Amino acid sequence: MNIVLRSILATSAVVAASSVQAAQPTPTPTPTAPASFVFDTTTDGTHVGSGNGNALIFSDSKNVITMKATGWTRDFNGSFIASEIVPFIDNGLGIIQPGEGGSGAYHQIDNVNGWEFAILQFSQAVSLQSAKLNTFRLWDRNYVDNDAFIGWNSSNLSLANALTSAQARDLFDTRKGGFNSDSTQFNSNLQTYSRPSTDMSNVWIVGGSFGGPDGQNDAFKLAQLTVTAVPEPATWAMMLIGFGMIGGTMRSRRRVKVAYA
Ligand SMILES: [Ca+2]
Ligand SMILES: [Ca+2]
Numbered sequence: 001m002n003i004v005l006r007s008i009l010a011t012s013a014v015v016a017a018s019s020v021q022a023a024q025p026t027p028t029p030t031p032t033a034p035a036s037f038v039f040d041t042t043t044d045g046t047h048v049g050s051g052n053g054n055a056l057i058f059s060d061s062k063n064v065i066t067m068k069a070t071g072w073t074r075d076f077n078g079s080f081i082a083s084e085i086v087p088f089i090d091n092g093l094g095i096i097q098p099g100e101g102g103s104g105a106y107h108q109i110d111n112v113n114g115w116e117f118a119i120l121q122f123s124q125a126v127s128l129q130s131a132k133l134n135t136f137r138l139w140d141r142n143y144v145d146n147d148a149f150i151g152w153n154s155s156n157l158s159l160a161n162a163l164t165s166a167q168a169r170d171l172f173d174t175r176k177g178g179f180n181s182d183s184t185q186f187n188s189n190l191q192t193y194s195r196p197s198t199d200m201s202n203v204w205i206v207g208g209s210f211g212g213p214d215g216q217n218d219a220f221k222l223a224q225l226t227v228t229a230v231p232e233p234a235t236w237a238m239m240l241i242g243f244g245m246i247g248g249t250m251r252s253r254r255r256v257k258v259a260y261a
């Protein structure tokens, strides 16, 4: 190999090495793995009001997210009626539809005499991963069944204000999605849904199944919810600004190198 060729090859190697360096991509933000939060609703929440239209407030096990639960009934005329949500410690949350308390109470979340559901408002958007729907037999039935309807929606409503019936109807009617959670799919009361992050919403609806899937009434107590959340938009904005600054610094360093080469 002659000297000229050797020199060209050597130069090419240097150029190749430096282009490899130059080709180093600017770091791009990698999405943080969603964080998991568990709400144990067999603990007594913070009570807001009492009787029909009351609310219970819970924090997750890490004390990051607040969840406000209210109880509702959609009666057979299609009216949305504020109901009482009750913490039955050890069993979970039940709902008492107006007129179903006292002796022979239907204190579960059920779909007898109307469709009962809990509206769960969160302090930030979350995706539901699992729920524990403890079967709880209705006093006048000889079976247990915990088919459920799960829906979700986004809302600007403040957790500090009481929900009106019109707002409850609106949250249900304009929901972004929902599914029937057929209990035959599950071997235990803990039902795993693993909703994708596209279903991230700050309002979730959990009730007895709405119009299906079998002829048996559903009755359960809501004992636990596991949700996931990604960083809030403000956090993302800070991260993007941070990465933008790193990128800017690298670019200006490159310019300096070129200027003094
Ligand atoms: Ca009930
Ligand atoms: Ca009922």
Ligand SMILES: [Ca+2]
Pocket (backbone or CB within 6 Å): 145, 146, 147, 209, 212, 213, 214, 215, 216, 217, 218
């Ligand atoms: Ca059923």
